[in-house]
Amino acid sequence: MPSADSVAAALIDTTESWIDVRRKADGSVDPGVLGTGIAVTSILRTAFPLTESVVATSSQIRRQTGAAVQRVLQKFDESRRFLSEGGRTSRGSRDAGVQLAVLLTQAGVASGFSELDEADRTRAIDLLQESLVEHITIEYLDRQRLAADAIDPSLPARAAVAAIMQAAVERGGTAAGAVAQHLVGAKLSLRFPNEQIGRDSYTTADQQTARAGDFQVGDTAFHVTMSPTEQLFHVRCSQNIRDGFRPVVVVPESKMAGAHQLAELAELGDRVDVLGLEAFVGLNIEEMATFRAADVRAGLRALLEAFNERISTIESNIALQIEIPSNL
Secondary structure, eight states, X not given: OOOHHHHHHHHHHHHHHHHHHTOOTTSOOOHHHHHHHHHHHHHTTTOSSOOHHHHBOSSSBTTOSHHHXXXXXXXXXXXSOOOTTXXXXXXXXXXXXXXXXXXXXXXXXXXXXXXXXXXXXXXXXXXXXXXXXXXXXXXXXXXXXXXXXXXXXXXXXXXXXXXXXXXXXXXXXXXXXXXXXXXXXXXHHHHOTTSOOOOOOTTOOHHHHTOSSSEEETTEEEEEOSSOOHHIIXXXXXXXXXXXXXXEXXXXXXXXXXXXXXXXXXXXXXXXXXXXXXXXXHHXXXXXXXXXXXXXXXXXXXXXXXXXXXXXXXXXXXXXXXXOOTTX
16 A cells, blocks of 8 residues: 555656756746646646646646645745746646646556545645745745835835835745845945945854954944844843943844843943834935935935845845835
8 A cells, every 4th residue: 555655755756857857958947837837736636637638728727827826835834926827828838737747647656646545645745735835935936036016215215124124024034134134234335335334144143253243333333133132232232332332233123122121131221222123224215315205216226226236245145135126
């Protein structure tokens, strides 16, 4: 009696080979191919064997819509937006999907897919689709620039920074921390063009560079963090003060109250300045634009360009760059 895992392994190997045949010369794969894979494997939940009439109409693969593919991604905790049509872009998608259906049917027959009970079938298909979602995550979503479509230049610049940070939070992982650090770095480089603003990667520890903080301007040490901790105040900020630096902690505005409490617990009180990231960056843009709307728009664009330049030359993950909206 075959196991769900052994059947899943056979189906995954078949799908991987199907994907590899469709890779471009640079090794990348069109996201539409992956959307087609999601659609075909979804049909496997209710039908086997996967004949052409089962998986396709005369012009497209069944269930290959943006909403249907997005539901599969969400099932495996991937909430970022994929292709609006789920990869259903051409006649080629239909033909590729039919070919995958034939291959999966052959692999399913050989591995004993039909012998599985309903629970094991479900597990095998879940494992198969999870592997496809991983491809979409790694080979497409993680390589997309952060979308800043929510930026409205008619609003205060602080709102634009908040929109950027929300996109970074939704990206997950360490994206928000890296984006916060480089937004501050970009802001400082624009505000103080004659100063040497730190250009270390997000993962570089302060101790590795003997730096006073993430950034140092004059005798002020800036610490940028999404989640302030006791150690930051007890150790880093206290050391700054002993070394003659003025520590400034920059956090999301939602974390300011907690950061102030940590400063009090460390008995630093007014010796540490706690600033909200959104206002710290946004107000600076407003000031440099002398609070003129047209200049604020240009300032936001300059901020994003400086940010993207930092990412391209400092970080290995250039997908942290921000797609600059056309309204700037």
